[in-house]
Amino acid sequence: MNLSRRLLIGIPYLWLLVLFLIPFLIVLKISLSDYDISIPPYSPKFDLSAGWEGIKDYLGSLDFENYAFLADDPLYYTAYLSSLKIAAISTFLTLLVGFPIAYGMASAPEEWRPSLMMLVILPFWTSFLIRVYAWMGILSNEGLLNQFLIWTGLISDPLVILNTITAVYIGIVYTYLPFMILPIYATLEKLDGSLLEAAEDLGCTRISAFWLVTLPLAKPGIIAGCFLVFIPALGEFVIPSLLGGSDTLMIGKVLWEEFFSNRDWTVASAVAIILLLILVVPIILFQRNEQKQREAAK
């Protein structure tokens, strides 16, 4: 192997080792350490000067205490369960909102499609934080939504939406909508229109043709879209923190608070490791789906 090839592989490799893999190993290690009132706030601390014996002692004093703590304290496992529930429900809601839009885009005349696509992507380029913030003014008790509903006479007292789980659902659906629309649109757009004509020719109604032809063929896009929403939603921090209430438990928020407010690094690290373990399942499923699509495309 010549020098330039070594450098080409070595530089990005080293960068990722130092700034991705090692930090992750540090998290793993701290999750096995004990909380300690010191700086940094955990023990044991790694000390090479103690030599081989020191390393043995060090390894010996690592344990799964923090994980046991996570299992004992209902705060954590309810937070994991409620994150899973919120991510799943909001993924389903995003699908309900996103599919008709993607379907409409794919049915639109061809010359409109690039512009429609642009309209879906444009909000994605603007700040995530700003898009979440936009809903704070709309959903608050004196917000525009309540003003509008009271004005129409539908309700007489303002609805409490902001700082509830409903606001979190709205926030996730709103910010992750492009992730759902784009893969579904991509599969629907490729769908050959003559397939539907063939189905109708063979006796389907338009609605049964949709159920029997369009939907099954759009399945890979639907699955991809669902994972693209579910995976980031599971670890979401900004949305529950700005739109959710104090009772909205999401694991990203718990981790943040454990670290910044309680300064308990060891528990925060254990929370992170468990979150990753939970994420491994959908990530592998997602990769399988992508792999299948790639093979089908060949």
Next chain:
Amino acid sequence: MRRFTWFNTISLTLGFAFLYIPILILVIYSFNASKLVTVWAGFSTQWYGELLRNEAFLDAAWVTLKVAVISSTIATVLGTMAAFVLVRSGRFFGRTLFSGMIYAPLVMPEVITGLSLLLLFIAIGLERGVFTIVLAHATFSMCYVSVVVSSRMASFDESLEEAAYDLGCTGWDAFKSVTLPIIAPAVISGWLLAFTLSLDDLVIASFTSGPSSTTLPIKIYSSVRLGVSPEINALSTIIIGLVTVGVLVASVTSKRAIALQRQQERNAGS
């Protein structure tokens, strides 16, 4: 081919209304004279004036811009190298680990990325500031860049590089005068993606920034947590305006380029 029905019209109208009305309201209320964001009290640009006098916001904006430019440039160089390794290097020791490290940050929750980098910086005694945010942003955005560039690389005709060698190029010369100009559009979109990711990032920056280096998203977040403020609306409007103009200009220029190319291709036949 497919019929465009009333159902399609309604779902597109409602869908785009859902996507754009919140942003529109945000923009409208940035011109509200009242401090109360929910009550319209006449047109005014006073919040823009206040924003421009707010040193803290201006400082944060400057830090953010600096971080974004530097980190996206580093990310583009590293990400392009990584894309070459992924597409071209074949088998080498630790390849699986390498591609794992490229794809993992794409699905890693930001809180974990932020936490792990912070723990690293503390472990090696690196003082947190602009430098650490740049390191953090360059690391996760290089993965996005490498995905964008490697998808272009995968369709790159390698005989172009062989032709360059055949005509006397050395390896670096072939890269510089043939490969790079051809993949440039992908490299540029990778840079833009890295740039916006960095501009937008709150969580990782919160973990890796020091007290002296607040970025704009951190600033916005800490003021937004206390509630809605017209100044933030004004700031958001400016950001939305810049992004919209940027994206539209980029898409119009690329569309023009494609149209021009098509026309030239048509002429070529004659």
Next chain:
Amino acid sequence: MNATAAPAVFAPWTEPDAVPLIHLNGVTKEFGSFTAIDNIELEIFPREFFALLGPSGCGKTTIMRMLAGFEDPTRGTITIDGKNMAGVPANKRAVNMMFQSYALFPHLTVADNLAFGLKRSPMPKSEIKGRVDEMLRLVQLTKFASRKPHQLSGGQRQRVALARALAKAPKLLLLDEPLGALDKKLRQETQFELMDIQEKTGTTFVIVTHDQEEAMTVASRIAVMDEGRLKQVATPDRIYESPNSVYVADFIGDVNIIEGSVSLVDGEKAELQWAEGARPIRAMSGQGISPSDRAAFVVRPEKVAIATTEPSDMHNRVQGTVEDIAYLGNMSTYHVRLADGTLVKAQAANNRRISRRGITWYDTVWLSWTDTAGLILSN
């Protein structure tokens, strides 16, 4: 082609003291456990137009890539112009290549594509423009100098690729399926253009192709390849008239193959017993056959005569039934089924109008050929 009859004929391979430009000496190339090239021995002479012909995967492209310097032989040596090429990278060889995909740089104009190699050669800057103009004239693209490749038609791109590869005046030009992307009519025109340019520039051309017609048209010699081995290296007429194996006979053009066992070998003559009770076929003897070997008689359809009456003066004559007639305009091919089930094709020129032609479907006919028309080759 007969070298003694016409002294001006170009045939350095027949001259014992001619010095080859390229010498492949026991070259083997392995990719893992797969042997792409198997111990090849080959000499190519200056100013030759040499064709490597074979089905895809036969190793012809690998030979070309080793000549260009993109692959190194696993064993054996490649010598170009007397120099061993081991360890000489592609950018240091006086060899240029025209790629199958043309590999024109999409971001450069036609003129810049042509100048690309010159800028990386010792040629002074002031002379480059003159050389580019000269190349543009050679391929008649002067008007298109400032166009980008995507603004050109397929034929124009092909000519830019050729000019770019020739610009540095290489000792050897490699052409990888150079006409594969063109439609049939344009391909035939371009073949003559290629030969013209080769003659004008005096460059040695090595062309890789799977199209036997193309190889026959352009090449001074053809190497027929199969599974990493050279089956036969000879001039187009010898490849066609005296193939050294059934494989080569079958690969080049249309051929009738009748299997049987050798009943007699007498110098250049031989006889093949092919069916129970039938008269043995008399033909020219191929290399290395001896009596009672399994062998095959091969004969081109145009050398088989077809008649309604028995040609009793011919030794080789068989009776059969017309099963199919393929009318090709200038000639017709008759598919005749013999009594033992063998199908033999005979071709006859349509020098009469079709209405007056005497043979039609299900007619019983006689096929015949001379004793020198076909070959008996070992199987």
